[in-house]
Amino acid sequence: MRMFRRHLLPWIKVLVCQILALALVLTLLPMLPDDLRFGPGWVLLFEGSVAALFGLALRLPRIFFPIQLLLPLAILYSDVVPAWAFLIAFVLFALVYWNSASEQVPLYLTNAKAAAALAELADGSGAKSLVDLGSGLGDVVLHVARLKPEISATGIETAPLVFALSRLRVWLARRANARIVYRSLWDEDLSAYDLVYCFLSPVPMPRLYEKARREMRPGTLLVSNSFIVPDVTPERVVAVEDGRRTQLHIYRMG
Ligand SMILES: C[S@@+](CC[C@H](N)C(=O)[O-])C[C@H]1O[C@@H](n2cnc3c(N)ncnc32)[C@H](O)[C@@H]1O
Known part of the structure; x- marks a missing residue:
């Protein structure tokens, strides 16, 4: 139960936040006047921001704020992101989660x-x-x-x-x-x-x-x-x- 609360529940909350934010954005979009139509990148950035705020309300750990913010953009542009960007992301993750594999201790923070x-x-x-x-x-x-x-x-x-x-x-x-x-x-x-x-x-x-x-x-x-x-x-x-x-x-x- 403790493992579920710690490891799985946050990602379920992320999914709920993203779905709610997407529903809100899709509801609001048609109400915008024609001269205020933004490109898909801006819409998804807005959707990610709303999801990130929902995450704060649901008391998700702070590390999920940037994840929520950038997740929709990452999905939309996954095919145009250059390969070196994934390498850099991998290296950064390795430098942060250095001990996760050897010590089986991930990074989460005392509040x-x-x-x-x-x-x-x-x-x-x-x-x-x-x-x-x-x-x-x-x-x-x-x-x-x-x-x-x-x-x-x-x-x-x-x-x-x-x-x-x-x-x-x-x-x-x-x-x-x-x-x-x-x-x-x-x-x-x-x-x-x-x-x-x-x-x-x-x-x-x-x-x-x-x-x-x-x-x-x-x-x-x-x-x-x-x-x-x-x-x-x-x-x-x-x-x-x-x-x-x-x-x-x-x-x-x-
Ligand atoms: C769950 S985090 C806790 C961070 C911090 N103590 C806090 O409460 O905010 C565990 C930390 O232990 C570090 N760690 C794991 N194994 C370690 C080791 N053998 N020596 C030093 N640090 C280690 C990890 O890199 C990670 O930053």
Whole structure:
């Protein structure tokens, strides 16, 4: 059920948004005066914009906004797009979804409410240092660093483009207590942190928990967004009041 909600439901919503937007545009088009007839490219761009707005109303993740916007145009012009454009798109996707095949961890992002809940949790537990293992675009690092200046926030990331963008964001934010490091999470020494955060997938969780137990200091916290450690009962679960009903599973090291 969780896999359906996370992976299939967004694409079903995309389809619904596109159909609704197309129906709306087809209804509106005949009402336009003759001198306001636009070419098919503009009509589809408008249709994509409407679908993208519907997607926002349906709380689709932000990554779907450009997808919805450009999808109708991509379908219409698929035969005139030059081959090199597909190569560039492929390379860009590879640089973003670098870890999807090897680690079976795709890219999806912690939302602002969950990041704020994590910042409160870190503060409440007295943590002075936090690491986000697989830090994506750096949202968690930036949120925590901004909300809790006394906490030093580190992000660890290996997808090249994602790493570069998050580094840029952190540099632009000019937060002395935030940093992003290009390193595999498996090579990071977790004993340096009071709180270790991850939002990965079910696959690495057993191995990650073993690593955490070996390296983390007693009393420190491993917090997993959404994905549980099989056969281990968390000390507690924080339910975040966001659109996707995020759960933060908290494991205290013994
Ligand atoms: C689901 S995203 C979470 C992003 C971020 N933590 C957040 O919550 O917004 C998982 C991230 O982990 C990264 N990742 C996967 N395996 C990794 C590894 N071995 N070392 C470092 N990063 C990794 C992926 O590239 C991806 O950006």
